Amino acid sequence: MTVTQEPRAAAEASAIESRGPEPSASRCVVVYGAYGHTGRFVVAELRRRGWTPVLSGRDAAKLATLGEAYPALARRPASISDAGALDRALAGTVAVINCAGPFLDTATPLIEAALRAGIPYLDVTAEQQAALDVFEHHGDAARHAGVAVLPGLAFYGGLADLLATQAMGEWREVDAIEVAVALDGWHPTEGTRLTGRRNHYRRRVVANGRLDLLPDPAPQRDWTFAGPFGMQPMVELPFSETITISRHLRVRELHSYLNRRALEDVRDAGTPAPVAVDAQGRSAQRFTMEVIVHRDGRQRRLAASGQDIYAITAPLVVEAMTRIVDGRCRGVGVLAAGEAFDAADFLAALPGVELEPVRFAQCAG
Numbered sequence: 001m002t003v004t005q006e007p008r009a010a011a012e013a014s015a016i017e018s019r020g021p022e023p024s025a026s027r028c029v030v031v032y033g034a035y036g037h038t039g040r041f042v043v044a045e046l047r048r049r050g051w052t053p054v055l056s057g058r059d060a061a062k063l064a065t066l067g068e069a070y071p072a073l074a075r076r077p078a079s080i081s082d083a084g085a086l087d088r089a090l091a092g093t094v095a096v097i098n099c100a101g102p103f104l105d106t107a108t109p110l111i112e113a114a115l116r117a118g119i120p121y122l123d124v125t126a127e128q129q130a131a132l133d134v135f136e137h138h139g140d141a142a143r144h145a146g147v148a149v150l151p152g153l154a155f156y157g158g159l160a161d162l163l164a165t166q167a168m169g170e171w172r173e174v175d176a177i178e179v180a181v182a183l184d185g186w187h188p189t190e191g192t193r194l195t196g197r198r199n200h201y202r203r204r205v206v207a208n209g210r211l212d213l214l215p216d217p218a219p220q221r222d223w224t225f226a227g228p229f230g231m232q233p234m235v236e237l238p239f240s241e242t243i244t245i246s247r248h249l250r251v252r253e254l255h256s257y258l259n260r261r262a263l264e265d266v267r268d269a270g271t272p273a274p275v276a277v278d279a280q281g282r283s284a285q286r287f288t289m290e291v292i293v294h295r296d297g298r299q300r301r302l303a304a305s306g307q308d309i310y311a312i313t314a315p316l317v318v319e320a321m322t323r324i325v326d327g328r329c330r331g332v333g334v335l336a337a338g339e340a341f342d343a344a345d346f347l348a349a350l351p352g353v354e355l356e357p358v359r360f361a362q363c364a365g
C-alpha cells in the first residue's frame with residue numbers, strides 16, 4: 001500500500017458530516033488521527049485537563065470504535081483530501097491537534113483548514129521536511145490570519161527545542177547545541193514505520209550557521225549520560241528539532257544523536273509495536289534527552305527523563321495548545337515551541353517529565 005492510498009471508509013467519511021453529540025462549548029479541540037496510538041494519548045490528556053476532544057480522522061469505522069470508549073464525544077470523520085469535510089470537522093472548535101502522520105501528507109490540508117477556521121494548528125511531526133515545509137509555505141498566511149501554527153510539539157522536536165531554549169538562557173548566540181537521546185528500546189508504531197518509509201529526504205543538521213545535509217554515512221560517537229544510561233554508542237540522527245531550533249536560536253553547529261540500540265530496534269522489521277504496561281496505556285520504555293549548549297568554552301546542560309516517548313508527546317502538545325488558547329503564546333504565524341512560550345515555565349508545568357537543573361561548566365579542553 002502506498003501512503004497516499006486511503007481505506008474505503010475514507011471515501012465514505014467525507015460524506016458524513018458528524019456522528020455523535022455536537023460539541024457544546026468553546027472547550028472543544030479537534031484531534032485529527034484520534035484513533036492512532038499518539039492520538040489516543042492526546043485525547044486522554046485533553047480530557048484529563050478539562051478540554052472536550054472532538055474525534056476526527058479519515059476512517060469513520062475506526063472513529064466509531066474509539067467512540068465506544070467516549071460516547072459523549074463528537075466524532076467527525078474527514079478525509080485529508082476533502083476540504084469541506086475538514087472545515088466541518090473544525091467548526092466551532094478552538095484548536096486542532098494533528099496526530100496523523102506522515103505529516104508530509106496531512107499537515108498542509110489541515111493547516112489550510114485551521115487558517116480558514118481561524119484556529120491554532122499544532123502537530124507532532126518528527127519529520128524534518130514536513131516541519132520545514134510548514135515554516136516555508138504557511139508562515140505568511142498564518143501571520144495574515146492571526147493564527148499560531150506549531151509543528152513538532154512532541155518528544156522529537158518540541159522537547160529538544162524547549163530544553164535548548166531554556167539552556168540558552170540570556171545567551172543570544174552560541175557556538176553549538178548538541179541533543180542526545182537514549183532509549184532503553186524503541187518499539188515503533190505502524191505510524192512510525194510508515195513515516196520512516198515515506199520520508200525519503202536527506203536529514204539536515206546546522207553546520208557553519210546554516211541548514212546543511214547530514215553527512216552520509218551518519219557520524220557516530222559515544223555519549224556519556226549523567227543518569228542510568230551511562231555511556232552509549234550514538235549515531236547522528238536529527239529530527240524536527242533541527243528545523244525548529246534553527247528558526248529562532250542563533251547557533252553555528254546543531255547536532256542530534258540517538259543511541260544505537262534504539263536505532264537498531266526501529267530499523268528491525270521484527271521489533272514489535274509498543275505494549276501498554278500501565279493504566280495510562282504507556283509502555284515500559286524509558287527515555288533520557290540531554291541538551292548541551294556551548295559558548296566560548298562554557299557549557300550549559302539540561303536533561304529530561306521519563307517513560308514512553310509516544311505518551312509524553314501528549315502533555316507536550318496539550319500544554320502548548322492550552323497556552324495558545326489562554327493567550328500565553330508570543331505571537332502568531334508559524335512558531336517553534338521555544339519561540340512561542342516561556343521555555344522554563346513550560347517545562348516545569350509538564351507532568352511526567354523529570355528535569356535535571358541546568359549545570360554551568362567549563363569545557364574540558
Ligand SMILES: NC(=O)c1ccc[n+]([C@@H]2O[C@H](COP(=O)([O-])OP(=O)(O)OC[C@H]3O[C@@H](n4cnc5c(N)ncnc54)[C@H](OP(=O)(O)O)[C@@H]3O)[C@@H](O)[C@H]2O)c1
Pocket residue numbers: 003004007033034035036037038039057058059062080099100101102103105106124125126127152154155156157189190191192195309310313
Ligand atoms: N515527534 C515525535 O516525537 C512523535 C511522537 C509520536 C508520534 N509521532 C508521529 O506521529 C505520527 C503518528 O504516529 P502514531 O504512533 O500515532 O501512529 P499510528 O498509531 O499508526 O497512527 C497513525 C494515524 O495517522 C493516520 N493517518 C496516516 N496517514 C494519513 C492520511 N494520509 N490521512 C489521514 N490520516 C492518516 C492514521 O489513520 P489510519 O489508521 O486511517 O491510516 C492513524 O490515525 C507518525 O508520523 C509519528 O512519527 C511523532
